[in-house]
Amino acid sequence: MDTSQAPAPQAGQDTDKAPARLIDFELAAKTAATLSTPGPKLTGAEVQAVVADLRVHAEASVAHVHQISGLEAARDLRDSEVLIVDRAAWARANVHSFEAMIDAPLRAAAAKHVDKLSGASMEIGSRVTAAEMGAILSFLGSKVLGQYDPFAPLKRPHIPAAGRLLLVAPNIVEVERELNVDPADFRLWVCLHEQTHRVQFAAAPWLRDHLLESIAELVEGMLSKAESFSDRVGQLASGKASLSTLLQDEDDKAVMSHLTAVMSLLEGHANVVMDGVDASIVPTVKTIRQRFAARGADRGPIENWLRRLLGLDAKMRQYADGQRFVSAVVKEVGLEGFNRVWERPEHLPTERELHHPSEWVERMGA
Template sequence: MDHRLIHWELAAKTAATLGTPGPKLSPAEASAVVADLRRHADAAVGHVHEITRLEAARDLRDSGVLIVDRASWARANVHSFEAIIDRPLREAAAKHSERLSATSAAVTARATGAEMGAILSFLSSKVLGQFDPFAPLKRPHLPEAGRLLLVAPNIVEVERELNVEPADFRLWVCLHEQTHRVQFAAAPWLRDYLLGSIAELVEGMLGKADSLGERLTRLFTEKTPLTELIRDEKDREVMSRLTAVMSLLEGHANVVMDGVDSSIVPTVKTIRQRFARRGADRGALENWLRRILGLDAKMRQYADGQKFVSAVVQQIGMEGFNRVWERPEHLPTEHELHHPQEWVDRMRA
């Protein structure tokens, strides 16, 4: 029996079919945007080094930078999801094969693949950039450290929508994404930590299901929030760890973005103001989609993590905060994320 529970090829095909290309650019304009984004991505590394004071950010050359369109971003994320969860899904399915017939497995795989493709199609028009540390796990020819993806049509679309200076906005975006690249370079154990936690969560979540296929289908096709599928206390602890680390990564990247001034990004104040107001202009359909996909929760993660990092840096400086990258034991718990003094006290002890 094939224990694959997500039809990955169908996910990629669906995302490409449903996706839209974005703003129209002539070949010359598109080439200029690509070259400009590469230049800003390279320049951002030095600024991240100056703000974070992480040695890993000094002239970072450990991973690739790709300027992609929406379809390529979606396809890259299908590959990454496959690298992250295909093995634990197959293992869970094999362990509980008596609950899942070959027919139901095939139906589940196609249903979840199509839904994943639809979700990625929507997200592909929203994401500006992403550092993907998991790509080499399914693509051995890629740099071991991962790759940075910058979604050119979305960056152009947002800078036009906000009516901001393109050069400044592109550098501002690159600062956030390059910070994620630096985080994984500073903490080379971080990728395996995330993979292990995700595998543990998948096994716990699916292994305890009354119906493995039904539970996975609910997750993707009914947009059932992940938290509703987590009932065991141990699984909640794993989810808490993941929430804390993702909040930390996003919050830290936001602190770096806020660390730049007009000497680096001349119109940074205007960009911040207009980007912050952008959410108020979303339509009802997009707000609904963001809610069921958990994007609003992700924005709260940004805020929670940013408050934690800012509070710690204010008290013990950036060098003191940087202990967080030394080993997994130094990561804040979800409780500490909301009580930064307790993390500071633990590091001092």
């Protein structure tokens, strides 16, 4: 299986002068890879066939996203690398993405709050938090089918500036077997969803930096007001508490509300695009949808507990809110009217507008 990964992060600074690191990201990556399970057994020939097939479907799906979404950014899009990975490689890649997103604001916060940190507690805390992060990602790595990662280039200069598309081959094979669906159709169906996220960031090239700025503001806001600085870092990185329980004031809550609305928009839009996939694109799409939707009812008690702990079910509800918003706006003003959302940050919906789509339409003058 093609499990290409980027090289380890480079220091970039004199370690004697650099602010302390609150999370040992390399330990997190090693932990995630060590705890990851391999997934279904495949022969060497089967692995090669799956990798080649997924690459074909990843390429073909872009044109379909263009047709359904009406976004010109999807026309012959070739801005990102496509990696077919195993579970361990996916987990490592996500550690690196978290590093790109939160390491800088964590370092900045640490520099401002040196008085709250001791060398010994920092070292222990950074390793404990890293182990927790790695364990969580190893669990998620056995569930996720694919992901578009726009943040990878920030720590991996060799990656195309737009990011990379990750398809987790063992999970795709495992689910298609579990559901007993046509492999070619299922693989294209998965690629369509993930390529939609790639197209979103291509249509809104400002979106990555906008998200990074919002995340940095949220991290700094939470940690600067924390009663126990290192404990807050651990909670933030390990998922022991939801973000809402860490928010300290109205400014923090406003940033979190904005991020919630943006993430709901991205997932909701991807779901709407997927709803536009018919039998002319994926012949057995109706069967795939029905069986995939029913799959959640078969989760065991441990998995359900972990999902609640990590807030995954809450995220799914947020995505449903985003889907209703996109569907309502498209119904009222059409695809062209909705696609104004990708033009600039000011066009992103607020969390209130997410639940009241007509207010966004009115604000846009559509």
